[in-house]
Amino acid sequence: MDQAKRANVVAARVPPHFFFFISAIFHYLGPAFAVLLFSNVSVLGVAWFRIASAAFVFAIWRRPWRMFVQMSWTQRRILIALGSVLALMNVCFYVAISRVPLSTVGAIEFLGPIVLAALGARTPRNITALVLAASGGWLLTDVRFSGEPLGFLFAFANCALFMLYVVLGHRIAQDGGSAGIDRLGMAMLIALVVVTPIGITGALPAMTQLPLLLAGIGVGICSSVIPYVCDQLAMARLPRATFALLLALLPASATIIGILVLHQLPTLVESLGILLVAGGIALHRESAA
Template sequence: MFQTRKTGMVARIPPHVFFLVSAVFHYLGPACAVLLFSSISVLGVAWFRIASAALIFALWRHPWRTLLNMPWAKRRILLALGIVLALMNVCFYLAIAHLPLGTVGAIEFLGPITLAALGARTPRNIVALVLAAAGGWLLTDVRFAGQPLDFVFAFANCAFFMLYVILGHRIAQDGEFNGIDRLGASMLIALITITPLGFTGALPAMTQPLLILAGIGVGICSSVIPYVGDQLAMARLPRATFALFLSLLPASAALIGVLVLHQIPSTLEIIGILLVAGGIALHKEVETAPDNHKKNL
């Protein structure tokens, strides 16, 4: 009864609201992560992000029950998503450690734009896609300067981000809260995947409470709130529409810059925000939204 009541409350909230919450917190997490780079290694920060998120999901959703009650054929999707989450975070932090965040964001932005292009089947949606892509490009303030390996990590992050959107939609098709349970299970798998890579780098922070709190903050802002918001939005939005909405991420970064860092956007950034808003306003859904009653994961 309580679960049904919660589902009804969620259904009354437009999916775009959940996406907007996800978009805002998407860039608050990296702000916390930057503070940790001077104290622990990049891979240690990535481990903290995954570990703290996995712990929160474990206490909240008890995701091991999902894994135990699911046939192996369906567990494979959760296994794949967990590995993708771990490697995506590793590549993202290795990239932003040496490249400007705007450059990494621009490269990452290529992924959802590609997914949106695959679903743009009308001239109206193609124009919407072009507007959103142009706006995102202006907002990311791209500067190509860095070592080739740094760009390898940035493009690998882009590829893993595309896989995250695809697999995330797969686990969201059976309803919002089922998707969150499966996300929690995937986060446990991500923790197992990333521990050999990042646990040693996180050890210097284990005796410093402030660094531990900062690491937990990274996990909450970067993985718990955005990924839960994504699941609640993915369950009710077509994949191409969700992918196009990801163009809001650079705009949300600019907004956070104004409110938190008092960074006033330039004329080009304002134009970029307007282009993104115009693209999203022009876009019209042409796919059938995911059927929450499907039982095929």
Template sequence: MPSGLPMLMAFTDRTVDDRPVQRNRLPAHAYFVGSAVFHYLGPAFAVLLFARVDVLGVAWLRIAAAGIVFALWRRPWRVWRRLDGGTRRLVAGWGAVLAVMNSAFYLAIDRIPLGTVAAVEFLPVVVLAALGARTPRNGAAVGLAVAGVWLLSDVRLVAEPWGFLFAAANAVLFALYIVLGHRVARNEAVTGIDGLALAMLVAAVVAAPIGFLDAAPAFVDPVALAAGIGVGITSSVIPYVCDQLAMARLPRATYALLVSLLPATATMIGIIVLAQLPTAVEMAGVVLVAGGVALHRERREAAVAA
């Protein structure tokens, strides 16, 4: 998946334990840096893999690899057996959205720079927060984010209309992913990791008709198969574990502020790994989106400030 997990965790209503983990001496910010880097380093490696495996095939390999790792780790079928019908439908819907969202994300990064896709992805998140807490501050945040995406769209719509449309579809699905993930996180019958593990397995099944045949060449290419598994681990498993460790030790407001750096992180990784040099206008758009993410506040944060 794209950078959904840090934002999903930052925008749930669950209380996060801000107390430091006594047995872990590594600074909390180090975990966030690890999460921020791997969330986009994995997709950057995926772009390099597109030369050997079709785009949708790489997307399926990522989902399936992460699903297998989480399944072996969490054994989520034990949780599935005790869920009621409504919760099962919720988790299945979350997994279906995850499958389509990842496919749209990979189709987008195949056509336009990684930093641009990441910036567009954050617009619905800021809008959701603004709808939850209608304050002047959130209004300004939406204004910045919209202006940034407008600059990016003005640059990319003419040159790569399909790439930008896939990025927009990914952004809308990302917002739906957050809403469904929020509901799963608030469901007492399933914990966050187990819910994600179940959703990943569902996503692998849902995405199979879309990407399995395209992934087939990797099964006879050990290098491509290993790379696909690596993309799944670096894109989904490592960042999620880092998110958990960071959220356990960082105050909620601090974590939400740090998340605003992710569009810039994606841009830098695009430059270093993929040689995707942004124009001055694109860089301004990414900065505006990052500013909007940093400025916005959730409903709970706005209430505390008031």
């Protein structure tokens, strides 16, 4: 049994929800590195660092171009679309949070998974689960409609692109295992090509400063490599609607990390939000394959 098959066997033994849990944790560790960069690097420069460092890791780890040259043009178009979505999604996210409160951007981004989950919620039980999770996520994001109009434009663009990421991510994860990760790696290289004309200039000030350079690498690994790989492993075994509903855990995981790491105790409203999300996830039942 070769290395790829052994890796697939090991991954198949791990519950897919575990991979999503890991993704949710690192989804919020990445911004901790970005804090150091924001005071010295432009918003677009941070977006470039996130994608460039992730692309570099995938290039060394997976060498995805070997798979790309063997694909059909239809398969290549999916990867080109996903790479473009990854690039623009990250740009829109960072521009949005530079102009609008993060909680508001998170709430708007959460609308995308709600739509996808609604499209797959075809039983009264799952519709109820969706309503519970959506309500909990809304409470946890502590929505405040303040900020610049341009920020809202980028926030809604990020929401639409996030929906496309989930849809296209499931397309490349259909046969599971290492093949999906290879395709993800190639999509990240394509994303680097797309984002470089936009963000490379803003990243230049950090190129000669080792702490900033390491922070940029940390952003890419924590925000793009680990979460996106875990997403692929989860998407390969979860229906798209189920994965979209699980995204309701993201604001809940942020609150839990705040308790454990920052000793920030949740308010009564935040506690209620966690309970609603947990109730929605517990109530949801996956459709038969």
